[in-house]
Amino acid sequence: MFCKLNSFSLNGVDTLPVEVEVDLSDGLPGFDIVGLPDSAVKESKERVKSAIKNSGFKFPARKITINLAPADIKKEGSLYDLPIALALLGCMGEIPTNILTSILFIGELALDGSLRSVKGLLPILCNLSPQQFTYCIVPVTNQEEASLIQKCPILLASHLNQVITFLKGDKNLEPCPPTTCSSSIPKEPLDFADIKGQENVKRGLMLAAGGYHNAILIGPPGSGKTMLAKRLPSILPPLTLEEALDITKIYSVAQKLPHHGIIRMRPFRAPHHTISPIGLTGGGAHPKPGEISLAHHGVLFLDELLEFNRSALEVLRQPLEEHQVTISRAQTSITYPAHFLFIASTNPCPCGYYPDTKKCSCSLTEIKHYLRKLSGPLLDRMDLHLEAPSPTLEEMKKTSTTSSTMLYTHVIKVFELQKERFKNQSFHWNSQIPSNRLNDYCQLTAEAQRLLNNWFQHTASSLRAYDKILRLSLTIADFDNTSHIDSSQLAEALHYRLLDRQFWA
Structure with missing residues (x-):
């Protein structure tokens, strides 16, 4: 039979x-x-x-x-x-x-x-x-x-x-009775209002959330870098049903699906710095999704970035560009989606206080050896370099500070603007605009174009950095609700690329 x-x-x-x-x-x-x-x-x-x-x-x-x-x-x-x-x-x-x-x-x-x-x-x-x-x-x-x-x-x-x-x-x-994604979105328990000071960093993270730009936070211990990063999901736009199903499928394969079924909130993954390259990308004898796939449509936060094994950091290069990771084995090849918002934080030296010479006890050789753990190509993939100095006593005493609700109001307006702008395209965020389409969307004034040309001629920046500055400038212009990128908006985008010169020069 x-x-x-x-x-x-x-x-x-x-x-x-x-x-x-x-x-x-x-x-x-x-x-x-x-x-x-x-x-x-x-x-x-x-x-x-x-x-x-x-x-x-x-x-x-x-x-x-x-x-x-x-x-x-x-x-x-x-x-x-x-x-x-x-x-x-x-x-x-x-x-x-x-x-x-x-x-x-x-x-x-x-x-x-x-x-x-x-x-x-x-x-x-x-x-x-x-x-x-x-x-x-x-x-x-x-x-x-x-x-x-x-x-x-x-x-x-x-x-x-x-x-x-x-x-x-x-x-x-x-x-089996069908269920649908309800209109109510679970509220994030963490709020930017909990953090005193760091208004510049909050604006930088608002830009990151609005255009889905990668960011690195650099500052001394105790300045609030981790607290800031953990509150980023509270200002991200809500998941669409399609995005929620994409994330839920990954968690189903990884056997990490919560008991309430569909995942309603953007993932926030913060692996420990001892994680292996396979733990980040996925793999094993029976390949499973890694942290970068579990952070799909969400945030991958690497705290104390320079404490990670360099080989683990370098595997992020390709997924950051292609938004997917392919795991190849002798008998099979598996591709997992990996479109995540990459946020990292680090101290500028082993003791954490450079360039404050009064507090920093590290030698120049130690500082260079410490910073060398982060390669130039990976740093080049970070759109925003945000300095998070220690807050002053005056800032700590302030009773009013920028909250997640205030930031979210601006982010959701920019998100809706991008949704309309890219409604017939395969991409949805400013950070995803292909290089050959940047001229279609990034309209610079004559003064802004001269500023960008002058900056590019007098720095050793790559073409990737040039494109990322244009994308970030477009996001800043969206927050300012202007159709063209002027010199002040471009100057702000250039400012967010200066920390690599200060610390990595």
Whole structure:
């Protein structure tokens, strides 16, 4: 007897169609799974065997061959347990086989026949074609994910026997009720009003949030760099439904999905400085998303940047430009999205007080060795270099300070302006404007153009820095609500590029 079902294999956040073929034939009893299965798939034969027995069926003492086609694609995970068990029961004549190919079955089997949740369900459901399947049957423990996307009717089951009873037509399964992203956005608990002083840095971070520009904060210990960075999500525009689903798919694959289902707030990832390059980019024997992918559409904050291993920092170069990361292995290549807002903070020297010669105890050699950990190409990818000096006593005594609500009001206006400007484009932020399109959007006055040309001729800046200054100038002009970039706006953008001359010259 032969039976075939349809399933899928995960490739990052994308999916590939897989056919689960089961052949039951005479010969010495055996149970073989072929088609490049990993350990979890190979072990499914023990789970399937026990689940069928404990569900009240006699397991056949015959030769069983399971083929997961195509055979040259690595199959991972436990999502094939349910389709393998049902195809085997179809070969045994316990259930009708004529409807099996029109239903998508996903689920891991426990030894008693119970269904357990599987990772990566949301990417599979998102990539289904309309009318591809009559039903999709998933474990009831995956209900939160299944309710987000319903391109076909989704049914919930908690046991193998429930699925068998449904296929026989004796009893219906519980449908999965759909849920949508509500209009209310969770409020960030942190507020810029908690920070006294640092008004210039707050403006710099407002520009970063408005145009999605990368930024580095440089200053002595205790000046509030970490507090400022942690409050950045409170002024970022809300996620669209499409962005929320993109993030949720990544967290589903990484098995980090929260219990409330869809992710509603922009991620804020702040890994420790001991993290490895693989921890940042993702990878491993079974490649999983790293921190840069978990920060997709959100903020990646590297505190104490120069304490990170240099090899870990250098892997950020390509993702910062391409907004994705590709993990290559001998048998597969997986691409994860990685469009994040990169924020970093650092001290300017080992003791933290340079260039204050009264407090700094570091030698020039020590300072140069410390700053050399951050390469020029990576620093060149930072749009804003923000100096965060220690606040004065007068600033600490002030009762009124700029709050997140005040900054958010300006950011959301600029965000709406960009949405209208780029409504027919593949990019959405000023920081994403391709180099060959900058002249279309960045209109400089004659004085501003002379200032930019003079600056470029008298500095050793790269063409990338030239483009980033234009993009940042456009964001400043958006905040000022002007259609052209004047000399004062360009001068402010140039000011945000001067710290690398002061500390790294």
